Amino acid sequence: MRDEYAGKRILVTGGTGSFGHTVTKKLLERDVAEIRVLSRDEAKQDQMRHDIDDPRVRFYVGDVRDYLSVERATRDVDYVFHAAALKQVPSCEFFPMEAVKTNVIGSENVVRAAEASGVSSLVCLSTDKAVYPVNAMGMSKAMMEKVAQSHGLNNPNAETTVSCVRYGNVMYSRGSVIPLFIRQLKAGKNLTVTNPDMTRFMMSLDNSVSLVEFAFQNALQGDLFIRKAESCTIGDLAQAVINLFQPSASVEVIGTRHAEKLSEALASREELSRAQDMGEYFRISADNRDLNYSVYVEEGDVTQTQYSDYDSHTVDRMSVSDIEGLLLTLPEIRAELALAGRAAERSR
Numbered sequence: 309m310r311d312e313y314a315g316k317r318i319l320v321t322g323g324t325g326s327f328g329h330t331v332t333k334k335l336l337e338r339d340v341a342e343i344r345v346l347s348r349d350e351a352k353q354d355q356m357r358h359d360i361d362d363p364r365v366r367f368y369v370g371d372v373r374d375y376l377s378v379e380r381a382t383r384d385v386d387y388v389f390h391a392a393a394l395k396q397v398p399s400c401e402f403f404p405m406e407a408v409k410t411n412v413i414g415s416e417n418v419v420r421a422a423e424a425s426g427v428s429s430l431v432c433l434s435t436d437k438a439v440y441p442v443n444a445m446g447m448s449k450a451m452m453e454k455v456a457q458s459h460g461l462n463n464p465n466a467e468t469t470v471s472c473v474r475y476g477n478v479m480y481s482r483g484s485v486i487p488l489f490i491r492q493l494k495a496g497k498n499l500t501v502t503n504p505d506m507t508r509f510m511m512s513l514d515n516s517v518s519l520v521e522f523a524f525q526n527a528l529q530g531d532l533f534i535r536k537a538e539s540c541t542i543g544d545l546a547q548a549v550i551n552l553f554q555p556s557a558s559v560e561v562i563g564t565r566h567a568e569k570l571s572e573a574l575a576s577r578e579e580l581s582r583a584q585d586m587g588e589y590f591r592i593s594a595d596n597r598d599l600n601y602s603v604y605v606e607e608g609d610v611t612q613t614q615y616s617d618y619d620s621h622t623v624d625r626m627s628v629s630d631i632e633g634l635l636l637t638l639p640e641i642r643a644e645l646a647l648a649g650r651a652a653e654r655s656r
């Protein structure tokens with residue numbers, strides 16, 4: 309990471325999660341003055357305190373739903389990475405208003421507190437499920453993106469640059485399918501696959517941290533960034549995990565869960581038609597026109613010429629052996645293989 313972090317105070321909301329943990333460790337390699345971790349669960353904070361053991365990390369118990377707790381954590385902070393969210397698709401279907409409270413109202417609290425505290429840059433973490441959303445989690449994240457972008461629209465002289473990044477599925481993140489598959493194999497069970505033809509973008513935690521860092525370094529007011537990514541079918545993902553861990557295991561198809569999509573899109577065709585290709589990344593700028601629509605009725609808008617989304621069904625798909633290779637780059641997978649006594653076997 310570059311030296312723009314030197315001497316700075318950084319707040320990570322949802323800081324005890326997979327992303328928060330990784331970004332905190334990376335930032336500590338730099339000369340940061342302080343990293344604040346804001347989260348609800350004091351037990352997870354205690355665990356992280358012992359794990360990291362660095363006086364530059366300070367823990368704030370609080371909830372993004374509560375403005376005052378966000379404002380307290382944001383005082384004198386330079387940069388904010390907003391990762392706090394409800395992100396499980398099925399549970400948000402049962403409790404959609406909880407998703408609204410955390411992902412929409414909570415995010416507005418973070419934006420307001422950042423501006424009130426004179427934070428210079430705030431990056432909000434979103435998901436591909438926010439594109440043409442069909443589930444409450446994705447809808448609430450889509451609204452978070454709108455809240456983030458409206459900050460610049462409504463505050464031309466804003467001190468805080470607010471940007472968003474969209475992730476695909478972060479491999480091995482807490483509560484996701486890869487650790488579940490490994491637990492099932494360890495317990496001698498079959499892998500439960502919802503629909504083998506379902507496709508998802510797969511990204512490593514390290515790539516997701518790089519995406520946030522890229523956004524942080526390049527963001528203009530209201531920008532949204534995505535990282536180009538490869539996808540795979542869930543059937544192939546399950547097969548890759550089986551090949552690595554337990555070749556005699558098999559798959560049980562359980563059917564699609566509540567409100568799942570067959571594929572995900574990291575960017576819609578409407579967004580792609582105004583996206584800037586930045587190599588590994590796309591920048592999607594906010595629509596910065598004002599509310600004076602009569603002008604646009606006269607002038608028209610001729611820029612919408614893109615016909616396909618950036619979709620996990622149509623981008624390059626990884627083969628089973630590609631997925632195995634990608635899985636083997638993850639430290640968690642290597643640790644699990646070592647525990648299972650299969651590391652030596654794999655390297656032969």
Ligand SMILES: O=c1ccn([C@@H]2O[C@H](COP(=O)(O)OP(=O)(O)O[C@H]3O[C@H](CO)[C@H](O)[C@H](O)[C@H]3O)[C@@H](O)[C@H]2O)c(=O)[nH]1
Nearest residue numbers: 395396397435436437476477484485500501502503506542
């Ligand atoms: O027992 C299971 C559970 C899940 N799946 C499948 O595995 C894929 C990934 O499922 P996850 O639960 O790991 O992830 P989701 O796609 O539902 O959502 C995840 O990815 C999102 C980004 O798209 C967000 O980051 C979100 O927080 C995170 O849970 C899906 O196709 C799902 O149907 C199975 O096959 N079997």
